[in-house]
Amino acid sequence: MTERTEKPYDDIPGTFVFDADRSREGYHLNMFCISLRLADNRATFGADEGAYLDRYPMTPAQRQAVLDRDWMELLRLGGNIYYTSKLAANDGITFQELAAKMTGVPNEEYRDMMLQGGRPIEGNRYKSEWEKT
Incomplete structure (x- = not known):
């Protein structure tokens, strides 16, 4: 994975702009999150989070952010707020x-x-x- 280049909007506090670089970086993370829109997937994830996450070739940091429910880290690592909100909804948030x-x-x-x-x-x-x- 290539390193993300600095952007002028990186100076906005508390904001991770979902641009093309973050989209590429977060592809597998976001595919995991959107999978939770289906009840069968939510049940499988709930039964064994680690095993379910094995289906998605996320980076170790992305995987840990999911397990920790580190919401801002998920965005920093390429998560799209609308996708990561599926994980939050799964948790009743x-x-x-x-x-x-x-x-x-x-x-x-x-x-x-x-x-x-x-x-x-x-x-x-x-x-x-x-x-x-």
């Missing part, structure tokens, strides 16, 4: 709860923040802004 987990705030706080228009943009545009403060 709603999309709103998943977003709250990814932002590191309690679900109710996340909900209230979104109802008030989301995170303030100041200080959240670029990581380089953090270095100046």
